[in-house]
Amino acid sequence: MRHEQLRENLSAYLDDELSGPEKTELEGHLRSCEGCRRELESLRAASAAFKARAKAKVPEGLREAALRRREPRPELVFAVAAALILFAFVAARMFKPQLSAVFNQVMGMISGAASTVGTAR
Amino acid sequence: MSKLTPEELVERTLDGAYALAMQLSGDSSDAWDLVQESLSRAVRALPGFRGESDPKTWVYRIVVNVWKNKVKSRAWRWWRGLVSLGPDLPEPASAEPPLDSGMQKAEDLEALDRALASLEPEDRAALALRELEGKSYSEIADILAVPMGTVKSRLYRARSALARLLENRDAA
Numbered sequence: 001m002r003h004e005q006l007r008e009n010l011s012a013y014l015d016d017e018l019s020g021p022e023k024t025e026l027e028g029h030l031r032s033c034e035g036c037r038r039e040l041e042s043l044r045a046a047s048a049a050f051k052a053r054a055k056a057k058v059p060e061g062l063r064e065a066a067l068r069r070r071e072p073r074p075e076l077v078f079a080v081a082a083a084l085i086l087f088a089f090v091a092a093r094m095f096k097p098q099l100s101a102v103f104n105q106v107m108g109m110i111s112g113a114a115s116t117v118g119t120a121r
Numbered sequence: 122m123s124k125l126t127p128e129e130l131v132e133r134t135l136d137g138a139y140a141l142a143m144q145l146s147g148d149s150s151d152a153w154d155l156v157q158e159s160l161s162r163a164v165r166a167l168p169g170f171r172g173e174s175d176p177k178t179w180v181y182r183i184v185v186n187v188w189k190n191k192v193k194s195r196a197w198r199w200w201r202g203l204v205s206l207g208p209d210l211p212e213p214a215s216a217e218p219p220l221d222s223g224m225q226k227a228e229d230l231e232a233l234d235r236a237l238a239s240l241e242p243e244d245r246a247a248l249a250l251r252e253l254e255g256k257s258y259s260e261i262a263d264i265l266a267v268p269m270g271t272v273k274s275r276l277y278r279a280r281s282a283l284a285r286l287l288e289n290r291d292a293a
Contacts, residue, residue: 011273012277015276017257045287050237050280058135065153066156
């Protein structure tokens with residue numbers, strides 16, 4: 001096995017994840033290679049530093065929040081409602097003439113239909 | 122079918138899920154959302170969980186999937202780009218540096234955090250699953266949905282990057 005590949009196996013060696021033959025070969029190599037012995041110690045130190053630093057404390061309230069059914073945040077609901085009202089207001093202002101025309105048209109159709117029904121009787 | 126109650130599931134998996142989410146998202150607020158959404162999904166799916174795998178592995182897989190979907194989402198990327206000033210530092214369990222870590226000074230901790238932030242999220246996640254949860258390479262491969270060879274190379278890459286940082290610190 002090439003030296004670079006042996007070196008890459010050092011991390012898996014620390015985790016005891018090498019196959020029997022890989023482990024035997026690497027241990028043989030470690031006896032004769034000071035550079036790889038140093039690298040092994042460096043990787044071990046890196047693991048310890050990560051372990052010490054990365055332990056994260058679960059924030060208060062997350063346990064309860066995880067068990068609660070996910071519902072939209074109140075501030076989000078308020079923001080969406082406000083945006084919809086604003087949109088409706090602006091749209092009504094912008095399209096007021098067209099809306100009036102459509103309204104009159106619909107009313108005309110309804111009264112036309114009503115008078116047709118009345119005449120039929 | 123699973124005999125776990127939602128409370129038992131959350132009790133068993135919350136610490137590991139949060140540690141994993143912190144390494145994936147690099148931000149405590151995003152980690153909160155990620156864990157809340159993932160565990161809510163897990164609780165909803167619990168009646169169908171047959172218990173064939175370790176509940177932790179099952180939940181961690183959900184965390185990774187939810188994170189992948191968030192990252193894929195264009196809106197999420199836009200939002201992260203807008204609000205992010207770089208990955209947040211992981212919140213340590215204790216404000217005091219552990220005595221056995223060899224990291225005594227505040228600048229050492231900052232340097233370590235910078236080195237961690239420079240790693241790929243999946244590399245940090247693999248490291249967290251191995252170092253904090255003691256997961257085997259095959260379990261990590263299952264959780265991250267990658268081949269075992271990828272897990273091996275990710276762990277080597279992540280440890281090497283941190284090792285170089287520690288060496289530079291010692292040489293300074």
